[in-house]
Amino acid sequence: xxxxxxxxxxxxxxxxxxxxxxxxxxxxxxxxxxxxxxxxxxxxxxxxxxxxxxxxxxxxxxxxxxxxxxxxxxxxxxxxxxxxxxxxxxxxxxxxxxxxxxxxxxxxxxxxxxxxxxxxxxxxxxxxxxxxxxxxxxxxxxxxxxxxxxxx
Numbered sequence: 001x002x003x004x005x006x007x008x009x010x011x012x013x014x015x016x017x018x019x020x021x022x023x024x025x026x027x028x029x030x031x032x033x034x035x036x037x038x039x040x041x042x043x044x045x046x047x048x049x050x051x052x053x054x055x056x057x058x059x060x061x062x063x064x065x066x067x068x069x070x071x072x073x074x075x076x077x078x079x080x081x082x083x084x085x086x087x088x089x090x091x092x093x094x095x096x097x098x099x100x101x102x103x104x105x106x107x108x109x110x111x112x113x114x115x116x117x118x119x120x121x122x123x124x125x126x127x128x129x130x131x132x133x134x135x136x137x138x139x140x141x142x143x144x145x146x147x148x149x150x151x152x
Contacts, residue, residue, distance in 0.1 A: 004119075005112040007037050010044035013106045015133060017125030022108065023094070026085035027058060027118050032076075036066040037118055042110060049084065049105035049122055051095045056084040058120065061107060084120070094124070102126045 013019070029037070036042070041064035050059050062078050069076075086094070097103055109121040128136070 004114060007040055007110045007112065007118075008042050008044055009109045010047065010107055012045050013108055013123065013125065015128075015136075017104075017106060017123070017127055018132075019108070019123040019125050020103075021097075021124040023086070023090065023105075023122045023124070025056070025120055025122055027120055028083040028085065029063075029118055032066040032069045033063050034118060035068075036064055037110070037112075039066075044107045044110060047107045049094075049098075049107070050081070051091060051098065054088070054091060056086050056091055056094070056105075057081040058084055058107060061110075084122075094122075097124055 043062040047061035048059055050057050059081050060079055061082065064078055065076050094105060098105055103124060103126055105122050106125050107120050108123045111119055111121070113119050
């Protein structure tokens with residue numbers, strides 16, 4: 001079985017949010033955007049998911065313009081909203097969960113499936129406060145120290 005090819009991950013999301021659930025969605029892209037993703041030129045850092053009129057859109061995700069693209073596509077916007085392919089029941093469920101206080105949908109990972117289609121892993125996230133972030137860093141450091149000691 002072929003493995004999925006990870007394009008980019010949103011490491012900042014794991015620091016700023018605590019992730020409770022994960023969802024997989026397809027993305028509607030133009031051909032030159034897919035080629036640009038194959039070269040690995042994208043950034044999920046400030047991305048989020050917005051649900052409008054019963055459809056989910058990936059907002060503020062940067063996909064760089066393809067370098068070998070013809071010049072007739074001059075009005076390309078790298079951070080344009082991109083439609084997500086989810087089942088209607090999933091969209092309704094996610095919409096109701098994001099209306100709860102403090103929850104948001106953030107992109108965690110952008111990858112190509114074994115079939116070659118671009119997909120995104122979404123996380124239902126709740127924002128962390130600054131002291132939660134500090135506690136999490138302390139736990140990671142403590143765990144790393146314990147692993148160092150166990151190796152000795």
